Amino acid sequence: MISTRLQFSLGFLVGAFFVFSGSDSGGNNVILGRNSVISSNRTSRQFPFFPVFWGVGLVRFLNDECDAGNGFVGTCYTRKECNYLGGSNIAYCANHAGACCVFQETCGGSSDLNNTYFVSPGFPSTYTGGSSCVFTIVKQEDACQVRLDFLTLNLAQPNSNGTCNTDALVVTGGASIVPVLCGENSGQHIYVDFNGNTSITVSIFVRSSTVSRSWNIRVRQINCNCPWRAPAGCLQWYESLSGTVRSFNYGSSSVLNGTRQLANMNYGVCVAMAPGYCGIEWSQSSDTYGFSVTGDTFTAVGDGTVGTTSASLTGDDCTTDFVVIPAPILESNNTPLNTDRFCGNGFPTVISYSKQFVLTVVTNGNEVNDTGNRGFSLSFSQVLCDGSLLFGK
Template sequence: MRIIAISFIISFHIYGVFSLRDNQVPVYYSKNSNSSVELHESRTGKFLPFYTVVRFKNNECTATNGLVGTCYLRSECRTKQGVAFGSCSRGLGVCCVVTRNCGGLPTSSNNTYFRSPGYPDYYNGSSTTCTISIAKNRDSATHVRLTFTDFSLAQPNPTTGQCQIDRMNVLGSEIIPPVICGENTGQHMYLRFTPDNSAMQIIILANSSTTFRRRWSILVTQHEQNESPPPGCLMYFTENSGQVKSFNYNLNPPLDSTRKLANQAYSACVRTNAGYCAIEWSISGSDPFHMSGNAANPVIALSGNDCSSDYIIIPNAFIPTNPPASQSRDRFCGTAFPTARSSTTPFTLRMITDGDELANRNLGFSLNYLQLLCQ
C-alpha cells in the first residue's frame, strides 16, 4: 500500500500572515504586500515538490551607505534602475536606493534622490534647466515631500532678493510653491498632486555663467493623506517642539545685501498633538528675526497695521507679557520678535514678502515653537 504524505499549510493572522512547513523558519508577510518571491523546495522519494510564495511590503529601509531606500526584490531594484545597498525583509529583499539626475522618464519610485550631475562634486551649471518628473506611485498617494538633504544654489540678487542666477521651481502641484535659491539644506516642502494625478516637475536652473560651489540632493517621498499636512501648508512639523526657518535664512549676509527671498507666500504648519491646545513662538538664538527695516538700525518689533510688505502671520496671536492678553494681533515684522502665543488650529505661521527686498541685510526668520498643554 502506497502512503502519500501531504504537508498542510496553516495560515493565520498575527500582525499579518505567516506560512510554516516542516524544517522551515516562519516567514511573515502582509496581506497588502507589494513584492513576492517564489521559494521552491524539491522533495525526493515519494514526496511531491511544492512552492511557497512569500510577500513583503516595500517599506522604507536604511541602506548600508546611510541613504534612505525601499525594500525590493533584487530584480525589481534593477528594473527601477536603483542600486542595492544591503538586505531587508529578513534577507528576502535588498535596500534599493534610486538616484536621478537631469531628464529621463518620470520616476514613481518612492525614496528617490534627485541630485545635481556628478554629485557630491560641485556642479558648474548649464545653459539649460535640470528637471525631474515625479509620477504618482499608488492611487492612495496624495502628497510629495521634498527633503533638501543638501541644497546650495547661488544667492539671490543682493539688492532685490530675486532668484536671478540660480533658482528652483515646481510645476504640476495643486498649489505652486515659491521660487527658491541660496542655502536650504535641512528644509522641506510638501506638494499635493492635482485632481487629474498628473506628474509634477522639479526644475532647477543652475546658470553656468556664474561660478559657484553649487550642488543639491533632494529626497523625494510620496505620502498618503493621513501622513500629510492640512491644505495650504508647504512645511509641516509633527513634534511637540521644533524650529522653523524661512528659506535661505542665514545669520551672516554680506553688507548691503539680503538673504530674504522676494515674492514668498507660504505657510508652515504644526500638527496639533493630543493634549495640546496652544502654541508659543519665540526667537531662536541671537539675531533671528529680520523681516523689514534695516538690520543695522536699533532693534524694533512691529506688529499689526505697521506690517504691510514683508511680515509673518500667526493667526489670533497675543503677547503673554503684555496685558491684556485678549488683545490679539496677526502680523509681525521689523527687526525683533516678541514671544507670541496662539490657540487657533491648525497651528500656522505664514511668510509674506513682496517683490523688492532692498539691500538692508534682512535675514528672514528663525523661530522656535513649543506646543502648550491644555489647561
C-alpha cells in the first residue's frame, strides 16, 4: 500500500488534563483525551503517561491521502513538515490538525514522496518551449512499483507512420518495458516496476516550439505487499467490475497525419478478477471508431461497414496490429473461436473465462497503410460464476 508514517502535531485545547497513549486489545495505537479517541492501524508501541498543560494538547495522525480540492490529492502532514518538504498547504486534514500537502515538480525535479505531481512549466498554461523535460522518481525503501496517472497529457501527434517524432514521453530505469507515448493521453495510466533501488526517470522530449502541449502526471509509489499492486506484465491494471479500456492516443478529435494509432506497441491490460466472478466480456464501445486497428478506416466509413462485425478480422488476417483475448467465446451464439487475435475496423462481442483477465495490445512499426485508424475503445464487464453478466445484462 502507499507508505504511511505516524506523525505528531500540537493543537490547542481548552483546559488542562492528562493524555495516555498505548495499545488497545486489537493492537491499534490510541490516544485518549478528554472526550476523544483517535485510532490508527499501526504496529503496537507503548507510550507513558505525560501531562498536557493548559491550552496545549498532542494529536497524532497518519500520513494518509487527503482531498486537496480542484482534482488534487495530497498527503496529510503537519504544517511544519509540509513546508519543510517543499509542499503547498492546500487544505486541512485530520480534523484540522494537519495540512493536506500537495507536491509539484517540473523539469529537472526529483521526489520520493507520494502524490507528487510532475507538471509542465507554467501548468495549467500550455508549454511551447523547445527543450526537453526530465523528472526523477526516487525509490522509497519499501516500494516495488510506481503508478503514473496522466491527469493531463497532451503532446504532439505522431507522424503518418505512427511514430512519436515531435514529442515523446519516455520512461526509463524501471524493470518494466514502457512504450514511447505521444498525442492525447489524458485519463490514461501506467504501472512501472522498480529495478532494484534504481530511480525511474520520466522524460518528455519536445522537438518543436510551435506545439502547445501540457502535462500533469500524478506519481504514487506502491509497497511490495500492497493488494492493489499490478501483476507482472500488466502495464495497465483495472480493479472495477466494468469499465472502458482505450488504446493510447485514442481521441475524439479528427485523425491527423493519417493515423492516431501509435507504432511499436506491445503491452498487457489486466483486470482484477472480483470474488464470485469467473469470466469477462469484451465489447466495442458506442463510438463508431471504437475498433479501428488495421486497414483503411476511411474506406470502411464510406461503405458503412466501420464499427460492424462485417469489418472485423480475426486469426491469420491479423499479423501487424491486433489485440489478443485468450480463449474467446462469441457472445452472439456461445461458440468458441479457434483464434485469439482481433483486428480490422469492427469487433465482435466475446467472453473469456481464461485467468488472469488480460488484453494484449500489439502494433508493428509501420502504420502508413492503416489510414484513418484511431485504435480501440473496448468496454469490459465481469461475468458471474453462474454465467450471468454484471447488473443482469
